């Protein structure tokens with residue numbers, strides 16, 4: 528009898544442990560650029576797994592509409608209007624996050640990013656600074672600002688939304704490629720530097736994903752065909768195919784994974800070139 532009771536208790540606690548490894552219940556997250564595209568999918572994914580999420584974008588109307596929609600779905604999402612390319616606005620964003628979440632942040636997803644694609648010799652100084660500030664400086668500074676909050680959570684996780692452009696040359700523009708290559712290297716360095724604080728750091732590196740950032744490019748049928756021809760799975764990706772990996776990397780189930788850059792690319796980066804046609 529004692530054995531039976533003991534084993535049923537232990538089954539229950541094993542089940543409880545298994546469930547909590549796949550849940551973000553009780554955790555807090557900041558996702559930059561959550562009103563569209565990959566960031567939007569990440570907010571939904573994290574909130575659906577139980578996290579309280581704070582997000583931001585530059586446009587108040589878009590943010591208000593998203594927050595209203597998420598509240599109607601029962602998700603706990605708050606937001607700030609913030610241009611992450613501006614230092615003072617990043618300071619204010621982290622102050623908002625700290626007061627919303629009582630000084631503790633479990634998850635930081637550095638997602639907001641932009642691009643201007645052109646030949647290298649045509650970039651202006653303003654374009655260079657704009658891409659660098661939005662993609663690289665913002666993510667770096669937000670990591671610095673969020674460090675005490677992530678440490679205070681007891682088990683922090685940073686995920687960068689990088690790009691295959693930081694892994695291999697894909698003709699995306701050299702400034703963008705430089706920002707994403709730097710993000711991938713920061714991922715590895717921070718993983719080592721902040722492991723002692725129980726903060727994990729990983730990157731996801733997407734190939735073409737259907738979002739507003741690339742919709743003009745993908746509308747060009749010849750360009751789209753070139754992309755598909757290089758991709759063994761012969762299609763571009765959906766935002767939800769990136770957000771699922773971001774969420775996984777934030778789960779307790781991923782507790783021994785840090786410093787990794789994982790491509791989400793339908794096999795594009797491992798294609799040696801034989802599989803170019805359907």
Ligand SMILES: NC(=O)c1ccc[n+]([C@@H]2O[C@H](COP(=O)([O-])OP(=O)(O)OC[C@H]3O[C@@H](n4cnc5c(N)ncnc54)[C@H](OP(=O)(O)O)[C@@H]3O)[C@@H](O)[C@H]2O)c1
Pocket residue numbers: 559560561562563564565566583584585586589609610611612638639640641661688689690691732733734735736737738739740741
């Ligand atoms: N889509 C792809 O094919 C692809 C491939 C590889 C990597 N990525 C990366 O994925 C990330 C997300 O891209 P996406 O395709 O989802 O882009 P998107 O559809 O253009 O969405 C970008 C989101 O970020 C916000 N945002 C942009 N600049 C911001 C700023 N300065 N401050 C605050 N919020 C800002 C936008 O809102 P507001 O405009 O209202 O501010 C929007 O919510 C980027 O880092 C991008 O480099 C995308």
